[in-house]
Amino acid sequence: MIEQSKIRNFCIVAHIDHGKSTLADRIIEKTGLLTSREMQAQVLDNMELERERGITIKAQTVRIVYKAKDGEEYIFNLIDTPGHVDFNYEVSRSLAACEGAILIVDAAQGIEAQTLANCYLALDHDLEILPVINKIDLPSADPDRVKAEIEDIIGLDTENAPLISAKLGLNIEDVLEQIVAQIPAPSGDINAPLKALIFDSLYDAYKGVIVFCRVFDGRVKKGTKMRMIATQAEAEVVEVGTFGAGQFIPCEELTAGMVGYVTASLKNVKDTRVGDTITDAERPCEEALPGYKKVNPMVYCGLYPADGSKYPDLRDALEKLQLNDASLQYEPETSIALGFGFRCGFLGLLHLEIIQERLEREYNLDIVTTAPSVIYKVYKTDGEMIEITNPSNLPDPSEIDHMEEPIVSAEIMVTTEFVGPIMNLCQERRGVYLGMEYIETTRALLKYDLPLNEIIYDFFDALKSRSRGYASFDYDMKGYVPSELVKLDILVNKEEVDALSFIVHADTAYERGRKMCEKLKTEIPRHLFEIPIQAAIGGKVIARETVRAMRKDVLAKCYGGDISRKKKLLEKQKEGKKRMRQVGNVEIPQQAFMSVLKLDDE
Amino acid sequence: MVKKKNRKEVGIYVHIPFCLKKCRYCDFLSTPTDEAEKERYVQAVLQEIESYQEVAKAYQVRTIYFGGGTPSLLNPSLICDILEKIAKVFSISDRSSLEITLEVNPKTANREKWKQYKAMGINRISIGLQSTHDDELRLLGRAHSYADFLETYTQARECGFHNISIDVMSALPGQTLEKYEETLQRIVELNPEHISSYSLIIEKHTPFWELYGEGKACEKDLPDEALDRKMYERTKEIFSLHAYERYEISNYAKKGFESKHNSSYWQRIPYIGIGLGAASFFEDQRFHNPLQMQEYIRVAGNSEKRKREVEHIGTREAMEEFMFLGLRMQCGIEKAAFYKSFGKQIEQVYGEVLEKLEKQGVLRQNEFCVFLTDYGIDVSNLVLSEFLLE
Numbered sequence: 002m003i004e005q006s007k008i009r010n011f012c013i014v015a016h017i018d019h020g021k022s023t024l025a026d027r028i029i030e031k032t033g034l035l036t037s038r039e040m041q042a043q044v045l046d047n048m049e050l051e052r053e054r055g056i057t058i059k060a061q062t063v064r065i066v067y068k069a070k071d072g073e074e075y076i077f078n079l080i081d082t083p084g085h086v087d088f089n090y091e092v093s094r095s096l097a098a099c100e101g102a103i104l105i106v107d108a109a110q111g112i113e114a115q116t117l118a119n120c121y122l123a124l125d126h127d128l129e130i131l132p133v134i135n136k137i138d139l140p141s142a143d144p145d146r147v148k149a150e151i152e153d154i155i156g157l158d159t160e161n162a163p164l165i166s167a168k169l170g171l172n173i174e175d176v177l178e179q180i181v182a183q184i185p186a187p188s189g190d191i192n193a194p195l196k197a198l199i200f201d202s203l204y205d206a207y208k209g210v211i212v213f214c215r216v217f218d219g220r221v222k223k224g225t226k227m228r229m230i231a232t233q234a235e236a237e238v239v240e241v242g243t244f245g246a247g248q249f250i251p252c253e254e255l256t257a258g259m260v261g262y263v264t265a266s267l268k269n270v271k272d273t274r275v276g277d278t279i280t281d282a283e284r285p286c287e288e289a290l291p292g293y294k295k296v297n298p299m300v301y302c303g304l305y306p307a308d309g310s311k312y313p314d315l316r317d318a319l320e321k322l323q324l325n326d327a328s329l330q331y332e333p334e335t336s337i338a339l340g341f342g343f344r345c346g347f348l349g350l351l352h353l354e355i356i357q358e359r360l361e362r363e364y365n366l367d368i369v370t371t372a373p374s375v376i377y378k379v380y381k382t383d384g385e386m387i388e389i390t391n392p393s394n395l396p397d398p399s400e401i402d403h404m405e406e407p408i409v410s411a412e413i414m415v416t417t418e419f420v421g422p423i424m425n426l427c428q429e430r431r432g433v434y435l436g437m438e439y440i441e442t443t444r445a446l447l448k449y450d451l452p453l454n455e456i457i458y459d460f461f462d463a464l465k466s467r468s469r470g471y472a473s474f475d476y477d478m479k480g481y482v483p484s485e486l487v488k489l490d491i492l493v494n495k496e497e498v499d500a501l502s503f504i505v506h507a508d509t510a511y512e513r514g515r516k517m518c519e520k521l522k523t524e525i526p527r528h529l530f531e532i533p534i535q536a537a538i539g540g541k542v543i544a545r546e547t548v549r550a551m552r553k554d555v556l557a558k559c560y561g562g563d564i565s566r567k568k569k570l571l572e573k574q575k576e577g578k579k580r581m582r583q584v585g586n587v588e589i590p591q592q593a594f595m596s597v598l599k600l601d602d603e
Numbered sequence: 604m605v606k607k608k609n610r611k612e613v614g615i616y617v618h619i620p621f622c623l624k625k626c627r628y629c630d631f632l633s634t635p636t637d638e639a640e641k642e643r644y645v646q647a648v649l650q651e652i653e654s655y656q657e658v659a660k661a662y663q664v665r666t667i668y669f670g671g672g673t674p675s676l677l678n679p680s681l682i683c684d685i686l687e688k689i690a691k692v693f694s695i696s697d698r699s700s701l702e703i704t705l706e707v708n709p710k711t712a713n714r715e716k717w718k719q720y721k722a723m724g725i726n727r728i729s730i731g732l733q734s735t736h737d738d739e740l741r742l743l744g745r746a747h748s749y750a751d752f753l754e755t756y757t758q759a760r761e762c763g764f765h766n767i768s769i770d771v772m773s774a775l776p777g778q779t780l781e782k783y784e785e786t787l788q789r790i791v792e793l794n795p796e797h798i799s800s801y802s803l804i805i806e807k808h809t810p811f812w813e814l815y816g817e818g819k820a821c822e823k824d825l826p827d828e829a830l831d832r833k834m835y836e837r838t839k840e841i842f843s844l845h846a847y848e849r850y851e852i853s854n855y856a857k858k859g860f861e862s863k864h865n866s867s868y869w870q871r872i873p874y875i876g877i878g879l880g881a882a883s884f885f886e887d888q889r890f891h892n893p894l895q896m897q898e899y900i901r902v903a904g905n906s907e908k909r910k911r912e913v914e915h916i917g918t919r920e921a922m923e924e925f926m927f928l929g930l931r932m933q934c935g936i937e938k939a940a941f942y943k944s945f946g947k948q949i950e951q952v953y954g955e956v957l958e959k960l961e962k963q964g965v966l967r968q969n970e971f972c973v974f975l976t977d978y979g980i981d982v983s984n985l986v987l988s989e990f991l992l993e
Contacts, residue, residue, distance in 0.1 A: 529963050529964070529965065529982065529985070551982050551985065552828060552832050552981065552982075553828070553831065553832050553835060553981045553982065554981070554982045554983070554984045554985050563882040563891070564868065564882070564884065564889060564924065564928065565882065565889050565891070565912065565914060566882075567927075568923070568924070568927070568991075570984065571927060571984065571987055571988040571991060572988075572991060574984055574985065574988040575988040575989075575991045578988070
């Protein structure tokens, strides 16, 4: 059995791109579990998508052995956390499984919005925080300034903070020694009833659900009858083990202080929700670990197969994805324009994009998504309250007393020269200004309340473009407020296209309607007849554009009898048509349904 | 020995990929070159023709077309070698109905050459003019002036050529309707038997693309859609006023002077493409030759190694081609010919498409044939793509 005093459970938190995954790689490398040759770049991000985007989507965990300068061997459990606000709850559960956190700050960029958000999250969980200054090899690195920032803004002592370059592998030993010295060892009671926190789970075709957990008290081994306190699911443990780099290593038992995995004959990750507590059904603990909540989707949109006959394939794919992703929700819906599909709920826009990409990549499906929507609360005149996630389901205006929309409190970190443009942006997006703090003379933290439906469109893009990439952003759900909302309908050739309808604030309806029409005009190809595109609220047209009839599309020359070339062009034309949706007698490219999400042209 | 009357017809296209200089819009296989390379190239061409020896006996040649590039840059004796080789390998039964076309660019021919061309049996000349305005010719990067063209044209006439075609191009950067009409007028006054009219296409990998391609600096200099359209209308009007009939989307001819060779493409008559990158439709296959000169020369004599992108033309592909090629012709397609080729009524295969397109006003049909309306020709890409089968 491993002594708890030799265990260190920690995670790494950072702003995006400050080098979290690279440091994780280096730590694994330096602890000697893997040779340099075996190292794939960024061992922890093992989903293809994650590697491409350079962000961590699912938490990954690795157990490593470090022989410290004091001659003792220590077990490190490094729990990698998702790096995006969409997955904040999952981050918080990962943090709850640790005693300490390494806070990486980029030596050139200094503290950013997510640095603060993640650091405060770690402090909320009473973690010991170990600041590390990364990228000191950059010409623009200024470690002293960044240290001062950390001390001033977060209030952490930086005297012993390692100055490293994860990329070059510089001073990584300092980090390892600090982990041993600074991060407290776990202190659970091995003889108490089993109490373990689920911080992730995944579905494996052979093993069934694999639960990632941190044991706080007691022990779990093969044959333990485990019970999940919140979901009440019970199952007999088949295997327990620890995490190698990218593989599962079975072991005898997991005891208090350890991080590892448990498998039982569970078929669905719904039974093993992140944040739930595992106990022994025959000797249950008295109370669950704090902090469990069922995460609910914040953003909804319709997902439709580009090829209608692929509907069953899409259903199967969503089913499989859900096995691994308890926060993904879906139910069947029908659209006049798009046919049969699913209304799906996501934690946020990134989550949506990831699911969409996985469907396209891993399941080889072409997907059309409709405009994302938040959950609106509609109070009807008869006193009933309903929640709407699909604009098409909005009751007749005469039945609506009033509506409420979700609001988030947002923090935006920006260099002072861009404060003006960013404030303008927030204002355009109906933000309520709460205040501004200067982090240092050149940087400010803006605080706003923003309607969620204003940030799920293209807020990130707009933020980036208006700050030349310098602004960073974080937000938290705040609650619902009454709001004057209307449903904006789009009519193409006089026919309402349900998949293009969306709910919008009355004040911005005209502007959005106009931009939608303009955008659609460029997306819908010319037909043999003129096509009016109109935006309307409750039957009243507020904007109009026209796609003129096609006049000429003739490829004259057939060079030297090259018929194949000619045919390829015709095939391309035909292929383009296949990717269109028929609405009335108009063919709308699938691209058009998505392009209308990006209307901010600044 | 296959009896003459049982022999199938075939056309032969010979590609001559050499030019005085490369035009700025051109994405064809053609480059300036030296005499030695021309010689080497013609040797390869002769080898390629010879490689058809075995199969050639089942065919009789009905048209020969020297395209380019600028075939008139070759020494006439080389052209003669090629013709003689074709005559030796293939059978040419009826010399009097054989159409032999040579593409010529101004400044590359003289009286001596014309006489030799005439003597070797060339009976149709196609001259690349494109514009009658020197500033436009300079813009296009053409190697000649309008005066050079006139000299070439007059000489050809004087040397006894009675079937001459002129190429003209519309929608040039900065071109006005007036200037374009002037070009059209000057051309009809010369009274050629045949005119090919194209609008400029800005092709990738050309100097023009860098200037006028999508999103490039000078894209706005191209005539807008309305003007392009107007030029196209005026082309039809002016030519028809001077008794030129549009027999195919971009080809106009005096009665009886339609190009047999070009028409054979639309009629799906087999043709053999000889030379660099040349495309063939032969024995139910479409394929082309290598696009790289060294590679072509290496494999020219080997009929198997030479083929690139071989596409087998089965019944489905043949039906598609029958429609999208046949409908390019003014006269359209004959329903009976469809039945004769495929043993099926056209309605069985394309009934729905025909009905839909007829409703949209782009196509008409009667008991005997199907043809595009003027508007249908204008939007032919859209219309013809409908005939591709799943």
